[in-house]
Amino acid sequence: MGAEKPKADLLPGTLDMMVLKILTRGHLHGYAIAQLIQQLSDDLLRVEEGSLYPALARLELNGWIEGEWGQSASNRRARFYQLTSDGRKHLNAETARYRQVTGAVARIMGFA
Amino acid sequence: MRFGARWKRFRLRLRYWARHSERHRLLWKEMEFHIQSMADDLAASGMSEQEARAAARRKFGDMTRRSEETRATWIAQWISDAGLDLKHSFRGMRRDAGFTTFVILIAGLGIGASSTVFSVVNALLLRPLPFRDPARLVWIANQEWDTQVSQFLDLRSRNKSFSDMAGFAGIAEGGTQLTGSGEAERLTNAPVTQNFFRLLGVQPAMGRSFTAEECQGKFGSPSAVVLSYGFWQRRFASDPGVLGSKLTLNNKPVTVVGVLPASFDFASIFSPGTPVDLFVPWPLTDETNRHGNTMKAIGRLRPGATAQTAQSEFTLIAKQLDIEHPERNGVKPKLTPLQRHVNGRVSAALMVLVCAVGVVMLIVCANLSNLQLARLGTRQKEMAMRTALGAGRFRLLRQMLTECVTLSCCGAALGLILAVAGTRAIAHLNTFNIPLLASVRLDGVALGFTLLAAVLTGILFGLLPALQIRSFAVGEVLKDGSRGSTGKRHGWLRSALVVSEIAFACALLVSAGLLMRSFLRVLDVNPGFRPEGVAALRVDPSFRFSGLAQQNSYIDEVLRRIRALPGVRAAGMTEFLPLGGDRSWQVTGKGQVYPKDRHPEAYMRVVTDGYFEAAGIRLLAGRVFTERDRASSEPVVIVNETLARTLWPGQNALGQMVTQDGGRRVVGVVADVRHEALESAGGSEMYRPMRQTGDYSAMNLVVRTEIPPQQLAAGIRGALRPIDPNLPVREFQTLQALVDKAVSPRRFLVVLLAGFAGFALLLASVGTYAVISHSVNQRVQEIGIRMALGASATDVQGRVLLHTLGLALIGLALGMAVSRVLTGVLGSMLFDIRPGDPVTFIGIGALLIGVGALAGYIPARRASRIDPMAALRAS
Secondary structure, eight states: OOOOOOOSSSSTTHHHHHHHHHHTTOOEEHHHHHHHHHHHTTTOOOOOGGGHHHHHHHHHHTTSEEEEEEEOTTSOEEEEEEEOHHHHHHHHHHHHHHHHHHHHHHHHHTOO | OOHHHHHHHHHHHHHHHHTHHHHHHHHHHHHHHHHHHHHHHHHHTTOOHHHHHHHHHHHHOOHHHHHHHHHHTSTHHHHHHHHHHHHHHHHHHHHTHHHHHHHHHHHHHHHHHHHHHHHHHIIIIISOOSSSSGGGEEEEEETTBOBOHHHHHHHHHHOSSEEEEEEEEOOEEEEEEEESSSSOEEEEEEEEOTTHHHHHTOOOSEEOOOOTGGGTSOTTSOSEEEEOHHHHHHHHTTOGGGTTOEEEETTEEEEEEEEOOTTOOHHHHHSTTSOOOEEEEOOOSHHHHTTOSOEEEEEEEOTTOOHHHHHHHHHHHHHHHHHHOTTSOOOOEEEEEHHHHHHHHHHHHHHHHHHHHHHHHHHHHHHHHHHHHHHHHHTHHHHHHHHHTTOOHHHHHHHHHHHHHHHHHHHHHHHHHHHHHHHHHHHTOTTSOOTTGGGOOOOHHHHHHHHHHHHHHHHHHHHHHHHGGGGOOHHHHHHOOSOOSOGGGGHHHHHHHHHHHHHHHHHHHHHHHHHHHHHHHHHHSOOSSOOTTEEEEEOOOSSOOSSHHHHHHHHHHHHHHHHTSTTEEEEEEESSOTTTOOOEEEOOBTTOOOOGGGOOEEEEEEEOTTHHHHHTOOEEEEOOOOTTOOTTSOOEEEEEHHHHHHHSTTSOOTTOEEOTTTOEEEEEEEOOOOOSBTTBOOOOEEEEEGGGOOOOSOOEEEEEESSOHHHHHHHHHHHHTTTOTTOOOOOOEEHHHHHHHHTHHHHHHHHHHHHHHHHHHHHHHHHHHHHHHHHHHHTHHHHHHHHHTTOOHHHHHHHHHHHHHHHHHHHHHHHHHHHHHHHHHHGGGOSSOOTTOHHHHHHHHHHHHHHHHHHHHHHHHHHHTOOHHHHHHHO
């Protein structure tokens, strides 16, 4: 059973990678993750909110994150996600790969 | 990826799947929370609460799709879809009851036939023989015949290939008389060597096998006997008390020492068609050695040895033996693995059956495919609607396949019922001399096969229509209001299916036709005797003759009384009935010398006067035996045409002397009798008068009557009772029954194949009719226009008929070409018919054209009655 690949978004794999990166900040629920992606990218990257959930399910099934029900700030029940040690390893691997790819693209485009 | 991680992931998935409805609910809650939070934020920035909620929902996107997508990452999806498809299938089946019934019926018949044939093949070819380590057992024949005891002993002691060798001698059908308690009865025994059961790995169900001492006595008077399970059940009602008791066999007390297990059916393997009741010891002594070539031998290979290595070793040993012992009968060992020896005779015929049933299944699939395509036309809108509602192409394809597999599985349920009935019927054909037939049954393997056949059938007949889904352009179909059909697109496909059905049916019909004609030719063969109106009955007396005088007065008395009965035209006695049994002698004319391995052999028959007339064997020259050919008169002999030609080519055989049996003068020449099989010439035969010898193993009374043989039975019994009140009179046998048994394997093949061919023809004609009829329905409008423009009803009818015949002709041409190639394979099974027999080919061609014309005529008539006005108005 291979790791689930995300359906086409920005660049293949980037949504998963960003979710993992954001979760290095601690326990977060889905809405917070979406908010953070938007804020951190200066509103440049807008995740279609719905597509976050298939991504979260995929990450969880792969054992990279773990979900747990808890109370949100607004006192509602929400599902909080947390990075696992497997997830951290996967994030590092993905980051390195991503750096290589973007570096290569940048060289071709003459940015560097 | 590491195994541990994979396993963890799999477990997670499994957990998700097991509780997928709960997960689904939670996922939905999670997404609700997301939307609520978004709405809260939007409301905080000044939107009204309602607006904020709506905006949040818009922004989130399609919740159902997201949840579906999420769920798809669990395994749950596939399975819940399958459940849904299944529900759809059953709903569809209820809606379309006619179609469903037809499909289930056809698939059921096809699958039933396949499972039955598979069960037969499984029992006869695939399943190992019911012995310990059967692959190591080898059949050791002496050319095609039996081996002499001394040769067997030397072969056994000198070879290094076999850990042991065992054997059995000729089975004398009805050769043992059981008297004493209960009704007197004639039993069939098989003499076996002491180690026979041990070699095969058969343990008696009760008691024991023979001891070494029991195997030292005289062959004719055994001291111990082992019962077959069937006989023990039938005669002794499975009473365990029979063990150790004494039976009176041929007037001598014999102890029952064992009962064999039910799983050991000697007859079905070694003597198909002749059930064996008892086993007696076969002593390997000088006495049995003098019986000549009487033993059939089996060896168990040592580890490492194979039948081939053993063969070369045996050839060498046999050469040495022939040099060392010129006084013995020659031996030319021919070794075959036991399994091949047992089923070799039938395996070719079985392969034909397997191919035939495979072709039938292909026709079934083509037919169902066609139906499904036609139905798809009418269901196009349903499919288009589903596509419009978001069903993917793959999803629809899967749904179609699920439908087809469900249908064929329902068919398989029907097929199983048929197969159970079929295998039962086949297993009870115990008068057929086909080995292992009794062990035909529907077992686990056959069930697995049936399931596989059902699924494959469903996929095969569903795939073609399912792939057609691609061609739906949603908009077009939904726009086109009236016509629920796919028009010409599937036309050629359906025609191609019909053509292939006709071609397959043609190949099957031609094969069946050729075999059927061979069968008729075999029945037409002149066997050298006339079996009609001839009855036979064993009449060996219950006492032992003290000498030739007593024997001859018994013979005289029996024949006199029988000939006096009304309706009897001729009566005589013989040792072996035609097609019944055999023994052969080496013969020479006086003064002739032949090299040892070229010695003429003749089948030896011991008969009385009246036998030739009763059996209808033609006298060609000289005279037949008379009552005067007695011990006191000159020893005489009658030879058949072949022997006369062999010993005295170009000379008159009458008056010549043969050297055997103290020298005998030839007094008559009779026609050849096909004694072994109807298909093969009988070879040399020599007849000795029974009144001049005591050397025979059975007395068969043969009676030619003018009245039905069965009506004569009581009269004959009445006539014999005063001579010997203890005479067991088993059921009458007619010579016709012997002929029927001899042709039974051929009949078996022909009947099954003809059945398959008939079914194929039916399917092909139904398929043709369905396609033509459908195409007429589609072209109602076009036909209407043609008629409105002046085409006559005859024109229209002719057109449709021509179309049908065109399809039939293409199919026929293909089928004929294929058959011409395939029937070459039948070669060995054909008799007196060439594989390219023109009568068969032309006959089948005419039959198929006729059926095609009929299948086209009905829709053609309907087409010609179309009312142009109504047709045009309807559109």
